[in-house]
Amino acid sequence: MQSSQAAILHNKKVVDDYFRMRLSWSGMEVRPGQFIMLRVSDGLDPLLRRPFGIYNVIGAKKTTGFSFKRPTGVEILYRVVGKGTAILSSKEPGERINVLGPLGNGWVEPEEARNVIMVAGGVGLAPMLPLAQRLKAGALLFGARHKADTKIVAGFSGLGCKIKIATDDGSRGFKGFVTGLLAKEIKPDSVIYACGPAPMLKAVAVIALASGARCFVSLERTMACGIGVCLGCAVKTGAHKAGYEADGFSMVCSDGPVFDSTDIDWDAL
Amino acid sequence: MQSSQAAILHNKKVVDDYFRMRLSWSGMEVRPGQFIMLRVSDGLDPLLRRPFGIYNVIGAKKTTGFSFKRPTGVEILYRVVGKGTAILSSKEPGERINVLGPLGNGWVEPEEARNVIMVAGGVGLAPMLPLAQRLKAGALLFGARHKADTKIVAGFSGLGCKIKIATDDGSRGFKGFVTGLLAKEIKPDSVIYACGPAPMLKAVAVIALASGARCFVSLERTMACGIGVCLGCAVKTGAHKAGYEADGFSMVCSDGPVFDSTDIDWDAL
């Protein structure tokens, strides 16, 4: 974990309001599902760092394990939704930006035998790429607003995972929510990895529970510190978990962002 | 007067921390010594506009009068001293920036017969160029930190004014303050136009008073509105002037920035 100035290696529009930014990286190990926090401005407005999932890991040494060893770069895939991401999208290669990370616990490694299903909504696709890169198997179910958005899924081809797409307007793939695809795909021995808007995650959790499949979700909350100290990114978690961190609330940044879907109090989310 | 988005036509380093920025201009008349206020950021930090003297007027129709009619561009000459000017220096041509102006009253036109002396310290040179462009005569006394800085005076050559330079370290021209040059140049019938740091202006005012020459100074104060409503940019002015605006305080933005040096209460500055 480090807080440091990284060089922006590139920053390109993918489609519409989606951008990819590549940053230099010191070689620190990265696990699929971890995230980083960026200070988008040296000024005081916006004040807080912004969190982004690690979308791509560059130059890592080939290992057989579940993590990326000694990468030289990381990439984020981000959508411009407000002033922080707007500033980010205006950055030029060569500029430097302060990066804190890698943060959080990342995806839980599946047992070999399991049938893996990744479910992503919109920019929730970001933390799936490192997972797909490691697993080189399974299915990716991706939900988007419309055909254009599905361009961001291109990075997944050739990784050995089966890709199925749903769009809100039916302009590509299945018309409707991505959970519609999941219902068809899921098996009791599936292990599901999901990231996207809260209502989508909740629906995924419900389907998983019904089918008996294990399900991990990557959550988003407004964050200030990213390292478990401000206690700002709390989510209500099941009381069955032992210890302080789970006595009512867990921190998305340090206890997550990945949680077993059965640990989350979905009604409070 | 207008508040509008201008295009940045260029933004170049002149030397050290001095930059020139050219902005598109709607054709509105400009008088030498007027200034503009720029919003250096669309964000909230820094919050207030920053004032800059108009340094150059582009594409004005040739007129015989004292003002520039229908210009298509204006230029500022600025020194990076803090976060606002630092942000300004990072802007690229093609970007847009919000401009309020032209503001203030500008220099008072001299009677033809007078022997004009312009006295500028550092970036106080900026509002002198339009004056020199209109007058095409007189002397410019310019004080700088060192030889390198004197590069900013290049724009004055060929305008028909005699240029004399003083540097703090003597690396070019007279060694010492620019007021040293003034003492030699001044005559009772001189009319002096001065802009620069407050101590310099005060010294100029004293010399002018002693010699009986008329003297106009362009002052700087922290400003919020630039249009005389916040009453933030007050300077203490002589009680001899009639009317509300001068009953103790005058506003640099709307009553100035140019004042007759005998109107200023120099001890309160």
Place this chain on the structure above:
Amino acid sequence: MIKKAKPKVKIDKKAALALEVEIAGLELRNPVMTASGTFGYGSEFAPYTDLEKLGAIIVKGLSLKPRHGNPSPRIVETPCGMLNAIGLQNVGVEAFIKNKLLFLRKLKTPVIANIFGETVDDYRELALRLEDAGGVAALEINISCPNVKKGGIAFGTDPVEAHKVVSAVTSAVRLPVITKLSPNVTDIRVMVRAVQDAGTNAITLINTIPGLVVDVEKRRPMLANVIGGLSGPAIRPIAVRMVWEAKSVAKVPLIGSGGIISANDALEFILAWATAVQVGTANFLDPDAAVKVAVGIAGYCKRHNAAVKSLVGGMKARE
């Protein structure tokens, strides 16, 4: 080419109706006023904005006699805000009536005179003089000023003194009276009750918050007056909270002020129970800011198919 920044969006008739609010018997075409001390006497903004698109214009605070104000420096920028210690410089009520009111009277926009004094009598006299003059639609009483007869403690931080000064004005004139409260109190509700009992017809909150910025190189305060009043976006969350707190006891309409830059900011106040809002520091960033806020509110009303009146207090606490 430089383009005029004025918004081209027109507020259509139905939308215009959606914007109307009533404050202290005053019908306002929209809830956006300009805050005292940030809009001069109105005319200064005529080159930059359409004064007739404003809900109301509140002029710079007026005293009986002209005032010179504080020594300079009077302002300093702060993170997302600014500190001012103008010292209430103004032309005085007579010069206002003689020189400034003429222009304002011609506008279709109601003009509200902001007044302050050093004694209760000052306030009463000011009110009477302005009512007599005609052309002023309402008075806003600034009570964040030291009471010279009471050892300089601000009228606005003492409920008894606040009651006195407001009573003196409300009993003297028929003009609607708005009282502008200082945020510098332990419990804003106590002040709300006091001025309400004294007959105020509406309440503005908040005035600036006292602050200090030090010049660390020169080891002295940035402002000649040492302390100044903090305004701008930095204080907005505090101001919105105070409006919300005030509402728990307020029976008269509230006017929100503090850090409004955009329509969104104004709507925060409205949803938290402000019937109208004031745009202050933002006028310095953009002389057309207040009209842009009004236009933005119109857009919101259209999108949400709601009238401003129906949005007042529309914030529901989470389940």
Place this chain on the structure above:
Amino acid sequence: MIKKAKPKVKIDKKAALALEVEIAGLELRNPVMTASGTFGYGSEFAPYTDLEKLGAIIVKGLSLKPRHGNPSPRIVETPCGMLNAIGLQNVGVEAFIKNKLLFLRKLKTPVIANIFGETVDDYRELALRLEDAGGVAALEINISCPNVKKGGIAFGTDPVEAHKVVSAVTSAVRLPVITKLSPNVTDIRVMVRAVQDAGTNAITLINTIPGLVVDVEKRRPMLANVIGGLSGPAIRPIAVRMVWEAKSVAKVPLIGSGGIISANDALEFILAWATAVQVGTANFLDPDAAVKVAVGIAGYCKRHNAAVKSLVGGMKARE
């Protein structure tokens, strides 16, 4: 290549001496502390900063029993600031002593425990328990909490209640006691006098300022708790002003807190009479922020050839 952001500047010996200050009998190597609730229990920052370069570490506020805190969302960004309504979630004093103090005791940096309760007895018990445990150099009492026995009015806004709670602690323990004041009062000097009379050894000002942010699209508060505490650079001018005001009656050392991001900000507080400072929200922007502030102060001291002690209160009002 990514480079470590840690400042390479070393604080040399003479410079180090220039930084020393004393607060409540505690010798601090420099005046920079970490503010409670923004630095966890210290260990979380070990990967990012050198904990032994800090003047003191103040840990997250502790209560007798562990507390779950408020529902989520708990934080929201504001212009140059943030609002938090964590609800004082913490592990409770016993778990702190058992699990967290072990690590902290090994540091050469003094550890200050921040405590809060719902009754006067809570505070006393907490103080006794922490003194018994050993390894805590001082206590900081957070009195910005509702007093459940007095209808929920905060201890920190009532001088009588504040006096009670501080007396209870100072009379129970020998540890130095710092009282942290709420800014939410009409006159901070009244509170300073009250807690000083109750025997506090130092005073921290200010805690966060209550604020409210509205989600205008959803028409509800951004925070589940509706109101949160405003921190960050936005409040700095208010905090500096309160330190300056407090000094007019304070006999004990003051500790400045509120919006400190840089050494310059810290020096504003010091010149306005703070003997030490706390870095809070800035720790979120940069986990090495507090050490950078200390390094920056060292640089200033060198440039100005002055010791921190000699800078305290060094602000001269203008002639």
